[in-house]
Amino acid sequence: MTKDSAGEQDTLLDVPATPVRRRAARGAAAIAAAAPVARVTLDLAPAHLDRIFDYLVPESMDAAAQPGVRVKVRFGSQDVDGYVLARADTTSHDGTLQRIRRVVSDERVLTPEVAVLARAVADRWSGTMADVLRLAVPPRHARAELAGAGAAVDDPDPGAAPVRTPDPDAVSAQDRVARHWELYRGGAALLQRISAGGDPRAVWTALPGRTVAIPEVEDWAAGLAALARTAASAGRGVIVVLPDKRDVDHLARALDATGWSCCTARTPGDYVRLEADAGPSPRYRSFLSALHADVRVVIGTRAAAYAPVAGLGLVVCWEDGDDSLAEPRAPYAAARDVLALRSELEGAAFVVGSHGRTVSAQALLASGWAREVSAARDVVRSSAPRVRALTSTELASEGAGAAARLPTAAWRTARQALVDGPVLVQVPRAGYIPVVACSRCRASAQCPRCHGPLGLAGQRSTPQCSWCGHLAAGWRCDECGNDALRSVRVGSGRTAEELGRAFPGVPVRQSGASAPGGVLSRVEARPALVVATPGAEPVVDGGYAAALLLDAAVSTASVRLTAAERAVGRWVGAASLVRPASDGGVVLLVGDAAPAPTNALVRWDPAGLADRELAERVELSLPPAVRIASVSGDREAVSAVVSRVALAREHADFVVLGPVEIEHDERRTTDRTLARPVRTVLRVPVGEGGRLAKELAASLAVRSARREGGSVRVRLDPEEML
DNA sequence: GCACACGAGGAT
DNA sequence: TCCTCGTGTGCC
Numbered sequence: 001m002t003k004d005s006a007g008e009q010d011t012l013l014d015v016p017a018t019p020v021r022r023r024a025a026r027g028a029a030a031i032a033a034a035a036p037v038a039r040v041t042l043d044l045a046p047a048h049l050d051r052i053f054d055y056l057v058p059e060s061m062d063a064a065a066q067p068g069v070r071v072k073v074r075f076g077s078q079d080v081d082g083y084v085l086a087r088a089d090t091t092s093h094d095g096t097l098q099r100i101r102r103v104v105s106d107e108r109v110l111t112p113e114v115a116v117l118a119r120a121v122a123d124r125w126s127g128t129m130a131d132v133l134r135l136a137v138p139p140r141h142a143r144a145e146l147a148g149a150g151a152a153v154d155d156p157d158p159g160a161a162p163v164r165t166p167d168p169d170a171v172s173a174q175d176r177v178a179r180h181w182e183l184y185r186g187g188a189a190l191l192q193r194i195s196a197g198g199d200p201r202a203v204w205t206a207l208p209g210r211t212v213a214i215p216e217v218e219d220w221a222a223g224l225a226a227l228a229r230t231a232a233s234a235g236r237g238v239i240v241v242l243p244d245k246r247d248v249d250h251l252a253r254a255l256d257a258t259g260w261s262c263c264t265a266r267t268p269g270d271y272v273r274l275e276a277d278a279g280p281s282p283r284y285r286s287f288l289s290a291l292h293a294d295v296r297v298v299i300g301t302r303a304a305a306y307a308p309v310a311g312l313g314l315v316v317c318w319e320d321g322d323d324s325l326a327e328p329r330a331p332y333a334a335a336r337d338v339l340a341l342r343s344e345l346e347g348a349a350f351v352v353g354s355h356g357r358t359v360s361a362q363a364l365l366a367s368g369w370a371r372e373v374s375a376a377r378d379v380v381r382s383s384a385p386r387v388r389a390l391t392s393t394e395l396a397s398e399g400a401g402a403a404a405r406l407p408t409a410a411w412r413t414a415r416q417a418l419v420d421g422p423v424l425v426q427v428p429r430a431g432y433i434p435v436v437a438c439s440r441c442r443a444s445a446q447c448p449r450c451h452g453p454l455g456l457a458g459q460r461s462t463p464q465c466s467w468c469g470h471l472a473a474g475w476r477c478d479e480c481g482n483d484a485l486r487s488v489r490v491g492s493g494r495t496a497e498e499l500g501r502a503f504p505g506v507p508v509r510q511s512g513a514s515a516p517g518g519v520l521s522r523v524e525a526r527p528a529l530v531v532a533t534p535g536a537e538p539v540v541d542g543g544y545a546a547a548l549l550l551d552a553a554v555s556t557a558s559v560r561l562t563a564a565e566r567a568v569g570r571w572v573g574a575a576s577l578v579r580p581a582s583d584g585g586v587v588l589l590v591g592d593a594a595p596a597p598t599n600a601l602v603r604w605d606p607a608g609l610a611d612r613e614l615a616e617r618v619e620l621s622l623p624p625a626v627r628i629a630s631v632s633g634d635r636e637a638v639s640a641v642v643s644r645v646a647l648a649r650e651h652a653d654f655v656v657l658g659p660v661e662i663e664h665d666e667r668r669t670t671d672r673t674l675a676r677p678v679r680t681v682l683r684v685p686v687g688e689g690g691r692l693a694k695e696l697a698a699s700l701a702v703r704s705a706r707r708e709g710g711s712v713r714v715r716l717d718p719e720e721m722l
Numbered sequence: 723g724c725a726c727a728c729g730a731g732g733a734t
Numbered sequence: 735t736c737c738t739c740g741t742g743t744g745c746c
Contacts, residue, residue, distance in 0.1 A: 076745040
């Protein structure tokens with residue numbers, strides 16, 4: 001480009017001519033002839049910088065600097081990463097525009113749909129787009145990119161989904177899994193509407209189901225496979241988000257059973273797995289497969305909610321009550337809620353499925369946003385195992401045995417079931433004996449140094465503080481001076497040991513994050529005791545002969561608002577792996593749990609419980625009947641952020657609760673001499689949730705622009721408080 | 723997170 | 735009057 005044409009370029013831009021002309025006069029490299037301005041979103045933490053910045057596109061980068069690519073730009077004195085959102089002819093910025101320094105790669109990793117989604121998620125949860133994009137777009141892996149480029153050269157028509165001729169066996173398999181949905185009221189209609197290109201929204205309560213020998217998978221995964229195939233054969237993109245790798249494995253097997261195959265680095269396929277824990281290279285490679293529309297179906301863990309799927313027609317969230325689907329990173333948007341938002345933005349169908357029912361899912365039904373898809377009572381009864389609650393009243397006749405952790409009745413049931421197959425034992429705590437108390441007065445044993453709870457790591461070990469790690473040798477009770485300890489919560493490690501003694505000759509397997517062998521995906525269909533923590537129950541072909549759900553009281557004793565729904569969720573999750581009653585399947589809930597969740601399990605009615613819990617929340621003005629935000633951190637900083645929320649002064653139904661002192665975040669500081677942080681809760685009617693989020697975000701932007709001190713964390717719908 | 727602008731206060 | 739230091743804010 002000549003000097004003159006560069007000068008003309010300046011007049012195309014709505015910028016004062018002088019600074020740019022000076023650059024041109026110095027003979028700096030030319031800028032792009034068409035659309036020389038790139039609108040860029042930057043990877044910067046401060047809230048007030050969460051906006052679009054304009055940069056000039058050097059001519060050499062004209063072709064590469066397409067919307068969606070990663071770029072490096074100068075921002076003040078630092079080099080920062082960003083994404084090009086769009087190209088434009090003009091800018092509204094009245095200073096000198098900097099040039100893009102580098103286009104990191106040609107891959108347009110941020111699709112327009114995901115950019116819109118990221119903006120919407122940031123707005124909805126008072127966060128920044130940069131935070132959301134860190135969750136949505138995996139880190140670049142250059143070698144994975146090269147491998148992908150090679151494949152694209154081989155492909156005569158890159159960018160188009162490969163058209164695969166369905167083989168007849170696969171089609172009949174598809175028919176079979178489609179029949180799965182006839183078991184559910186509203187199931188056939190749901191498939192029909194997805195197939196017709198509609199955007200139905202459903203809360204699906206999956207029937208308890210055993211996993212029959214592959215390829216005839218007939219449990220929940222068969223249902224998900226049928227949904228995915230239905231949408232895909234209508235030419236629509238699909239995302240299925242599941243709690244963990246085991247669940248993704250299980251769905252993958254069900255999809256394979258319908259004749260599909262997984263797309264990997266070496267082989268093309270029909271769907272791709274997107275998992276953060278697969279490692280940087282496979283993760284980025286799978287991401288590129290979805291991006292290039294090699295496949296239209298993505299299954300994966302929570303970050304898959306942001307997958308770049310073209311022509312998205314169906315989003316599914318499986319087991320939305322699972323903790324893994326809550327996002328631990330700012331702005332803390334849970335997978336279910338991200339998918340719900342995305343389904344609205346992209347006109348896709350939405351399905352949240354579970355064996356249980358969260359109160360949040362119930363709220364989607366109550367508001368009329370989604371429809372219920374569930375089986376009739378007699379179908380549920382014929383699929384479910386027999387459930388009995390062994391409470392102390394039930395066991396009154398047993399005398400001394402009633403108070404035992406494993407009452408005689410439970411022992412007898414397990415003994416009988418072990419003749420037929422494996423028996424699942426669910427224990428709500430991992431480890432050995434996590435917490436100990438004084439054996440005489442039962443006061444909980446505290447660390448003499450920091451007053452944290454003491455625990456035992458092994459049978460003969462010294463009690464150790466679970467906060468500061470102090471070994472409390474020679475411990476004495478603060479209350480009564482006694483020196484003997486007893487366990488108050490017994491973990492799965494101790495249970496496995498106890499059971500080994502109670503059932504000599506029977507193999508004992510353990511499954512859980514802290515179990516010696518980790519989490520087991522499946523176990524053999526032969527007699528064994530399988531001790532698992534909630535969510536880590538291995539599946540077994542043909543189902544368990546029985547399940548013992550131990551320490552039921554521990555599951556419902558929590559002060560958390562969600563204790564009941566979570567307990568029932570854990571229990572039905574485990575009980576769903578047991579054979580139906582007609583095949584002798586039996587589930588025993590052992591311990592005195594709260595009556596409502598106990599009855600919900602015995603009657604196999606998680607929806608009923610969720611409905612009553614929701615009614616209670618409406619009564620008490622608690623989420624999800626209202627929207628709340630928690631603002632926590634240093635007292636002054638919290639007060640400043642809250643003071644700028646104008647909604648508080650205008651709205652009669654706006655309630656400010658607190659500030660109250662809270663515990664230090666153990667991950668951030670162990671220094672307990674610092675002033676205690678506080679939390680203020682803001683509560684508004686659901687209809688004002690959007691404004692609340694917006695005003696909080698604006699207040700955080702003011703805070704960061706003014707460089708107010710201290711630290712503050714804002715969370716909307718804070719799960720940890722519920 | 724760095725650089726620069728601007729205002730206050732002090733030395734010349 | 736000019737210089738320096740400190741605080742505040744822009745960064746495209």
